[in-house]
Amino acid sequence: EVQLVESGGASVQPGRSLRLSCAASGFTFDDYAMHWLRQVPGKGLEWVAGINWNSDNINYVDSVKGRFTISRDNTKNSLYLQMNSLRADDMALYYCAKDGGLINPLYYFDFWGQGTLVTVSS
Amino acid sequence: SYVLTQPPSESVAPGQTARITCGGNNIDNENVHWYQQKPGQAPILVVYDSSDRPSGIPERFSGSSSGNTATLTITRVEAGDEAGYYCQTWDGTGDHPVFGGGTKLTVL
16 A cells, blocks of 8 residues: 655744655655645645656756755655745645656656645744 | 636536536647545545546546546546545646646535
8 A cells, every 4th residue: 555654844934944754655666756746725736846766857846946855765765855945835735746657757646645734934 | 837727616416427627728638637635635646647547446537638628527426526626737838747726526
């Protein structure tokens, strides 16, 4: 059974940093691209960042470029999101999601974690 | 950027057929994916590549696409189908995945 468990969400002040983690199990982690997505409670879904199986193809939504860094450790079956210079509009529930494509990313998300909440407020 | 437009809400009686639309420029040239999200839960993929169904998703859920509209069809609607539904595809201009705004399906 595929399981994705996010952690690291917290309440922080604007301008501070936070690192999210996602522990994956139930599938061969290094066969798949992985993604972070976010959702403001009560609002829609937004893709944030994606990383392919060996970390040589990484991309971000424009609003986080230069501030967020996605990474993965295939030896630990883990995905990370380093979030710097946090802003009020980064406040959301952050989901880790598995890509639906084997090796080559297809950019749809066939399994999601339950999310971790990031609150940005002074 | 590529914009996906969904109606904010739809309603349907139990046992009837729900059709949730997703508008986008020449969307029938794109792979469209659909997610179901119930309150307090993570999204679940219900249709991928416009018309394929992941394992475990009932045959009542199907997807189609024509022209500028993609459609998620749910036949024999049940109370448990009440949820938000989001379409998603790839924005070739922005070079990233993009979602529609979501449709809240109410089962009367």
